[in-house]
Amino acid sequence: MLITHDTRCALDTVVDLVNTAPEDDTAADGLPDVATLTDFVSNHAISDVGALSEFDLSAVRKIRGRFAAVFAAPDARAAAGLINELIAAAGTTPRLTDHDGYDWHVHYFAPGASVADHLAADCGMALAFFVVAGEQERLRRCEAPDCRRAFVDLSRNRSRRYCDSRTCGNRLHVAAYRARRREAAG
Numbered sequence: 001m002l003i004t005h006d007t008r009c010a011l012d013t014v015v016d017l018v019n020t021a022p023e024d025d026t027a028a029d030g031l032p033d034v035a036t037l038t039d040f041v042s043n044h045a046i047s048d049v050g051a052l053s054e055f056d057l058s059a060v061r062k063i064r065g066r067f068a069a070v071f072a073a074p075d076a077r078a079a080a081g082l083i084n085e086l087i088a089a090a091g092t093t094p095r096l097t098d099h100d101g102y103d104w105h106v107h108y109f110a111p112g113a114s115v116a117d118h119l120a121a122d123c124g125m126a127l128a129f130f131v132v133a134g135e136q137e138r139l140r141r142c143e144a145p146d147c148r149r150a151f152v153d154l155s156r157n158r159s160r161r162y163c164d165s166r167t168c169g170n171r172l173h174v175a176a177y178r179a180r181r182r183e184a185a186g
Helices: 005-018 034-043 054-072 076-090 115-132 165-185
Strands: 095-097 105-107 139-141 150-152
Touching: 005 054, 005 105, 005 115, 005 150, 034 054, 054 076, 054 115, 054 139, 076 115, 105 115
Parallel strands: none
Antiparallel strands: 095 105, 139 150
């Protein structure tokens, strides 16, 4: 599957956005305030975004939950319905642009769109490409029992199970190894 630079950036952004959501009522929100949202926008080089407000923070948190639902969708039809709602609500306006040293690419948000609409349109379209390509199952949650972080499995054989093999995957492999050793010794 060919993934363009802007699609990859949108995928990274949507995964990072979904992963800012608290896992439960005891966990802290990864987007606690407007300053953090401003940092998120800057760190992800999201273009055409003006000054942010509490309204923007609330709207981004709302679409974050809708994106999380896409990663939890049981099948392509359910994912497509959720993505269609996101994209339609954003009022997508595809247009070609070449800004900030990047070659020609497509932006799906209207000029002057809110940051929430911008994210809904661009990230929604990036996820839509996976559904269209029959690759919706690549939109996953980490299989580690104590981690439910979102990720996009871009492995060749669709075999990635953990959000990060160096942390979640390695931790589980070490635990399994130690359990086998205890069983063999005991």
